[in-house]
Amino acid sequence: MRAMMRVGLTYDLQTDPRDERQVEFDPPRTIERLCAALQELGHHVVRLGNAADLLASRTGLDQVDLVFNIAEGTHGRHREAWVPTLLELLHVPYVGSDPLALSLGLDKAACKRLARACGLPTPRWIAVDHPGAIPAELALAFPLIVKPRYQGSGIGIDEGAVVQDRPSLHRRAEWLFERWPESLIIEEFVGEGELTVCVIGNHPPTAYPAIQRPVHPESRLSCHVVRQDLPASWATPLELTDALDAEARRIALEMFAALGCRDMARVDLRADEQGTVWFLEINPLPSLDPEGSFGLLAEHLGVTYARLVGRILEAARTRLAVWARPAPIAPHARA
Numbered sequence: 001m002r003a004m005m006r007v008g009l010t011y012d013l014q015t016d017p018r019d020e021r022q023v024e025f026d027p028p029r030t031i032e033r034l035c036a037a038l039q040e041l042g043h044h045v046v047r048l049g050n051a052a053d054l055l056a057s058r059t060g061l062d063q064v065d066l067v068f069n070i071a072e073g074t075h076g077r078h079r080e081a082w083v084p085t086l087l088e089l090l091h092v093p094y095v096g097s098d099p100l101a102l103s104l105g106l107d108k109a110a111c112k113r114l115a116r117a118c119g120l121p122t123p124r125w126i127a128v129d130h131p132g133a134i135p136a137e138l139a140l141a142f143p144l145i146v147k148p149r150y151q152g153s154g155i156g157i158d159e160g161a162v163v164q165d166r167p168s169l170h171r172r173a174e175w176l177f178e179r180w181p182e183s184l185i186i187e188e189f190v191g192e193g194e195l196t197v198c199v200i201g202n203h204p205p206t207a208y209p210a211i212q213r214p215v216h217p218e219s220r221l222s223c224h225v226v227r228q229d230l231p232a233s234w235a236t237p238l239e240l241t242d243a244l245d246a247e248a249r250r251i252a253l254e255m256f257a258a259l260g261c262r263d264m265a266r267v268d269l270r271a272d273e274q275g276t277v278w279f280l281e282i283n284p285l286p287s288l289d290p291e292g293s294f295g296l297l298a299e300h301l302g303v304t305y306a307r308l309v310g311r312i313l314e315a316a317r318t319r320l321a322v323w324a325r326p327a328p329i330a331p332h333a334r335a
Helices: 028-040 051-056 079-089 099-106 108-117 166-179 242-259 293-301 305-322
Strands: 006-010 044-049 066-069 125-128 144-148 184-188 193-201 205-207 211-213 264-271 277-283
Touching: 006 028, 028 044, 028 305, 044 051, 051 079, 066 079, 066 305, 079 099, 099 108, 099 242, 108 125, 108 184, 108 242, 108 277, 144 166, 166 184, 193 242, 193 293, 193 305, 205 242, 211 293, 242 264, 242 277, 293 305
Parallel strands: 006 044, 006 066
Antiparallel strands: 125 184, 144 184, 193 205, 193 211, 193 264, 264 277
């Protein structure tokens, strides 16, 4: 049995769920459940907070053997890389992907280019810096979905995100850019059904069975959280065959490798009426909300939430044991 560790937990806490800037942050219930899971696994948890807290004091870091990082960062397209960058500078081992994979994962355009380079199907798309840059000749077929390029957690995605014609495309792009002034992704919308695949591990990682997300009967947009109060009209229209599941897992593993992810990730996909599975996005820093995809996966596998967290932690510990880094260079030894 593995020895008990002092595990530091880094996170951005959601204090006001109505604040759009905090949508990606973890609510108190997730922090409490994750701490309880680590304690159930026999570890002592030290709550370290976010990147600003680490910059303010190293005291907590000096007390831990390993950091379990779920900190999202507050702004900018490299925000998810803040904590891992600090930890690498301080030579502190941590759970999760490195700064490069996290930065790539936030860039929907970069991920789609990687998918295309790997020969994986992804819906046709363009990226524009602002609404005025939408080309007059648009080589895409309606319906289209309009998304912020560097946001996650469904930010900017609501009933109006899918547009059916040119005027509604421009209206939506302008509305979105006012709220999130960043590059936009305009993508052909695959409306049949949505799948998500959780990946855990390294050398080799494991892609777990695909989870079908309920979709709204009209917009065909998905619900990202497993909720008990969804109306019966929300559908899971796909027949999740062995072949469809295998293809979803294959794409997930290929993207996990393409980004150089570590320990855990979540891959979102769409399937059309012909059964083609299309890559949408990869999240190397997935939500560990017990009501989200990883919580649903634990239920599907018949294991506790703590056991699933333990698989992630064990993946990181095994990786770190195999790929141990050399000690940092002492200041006086530098040129």
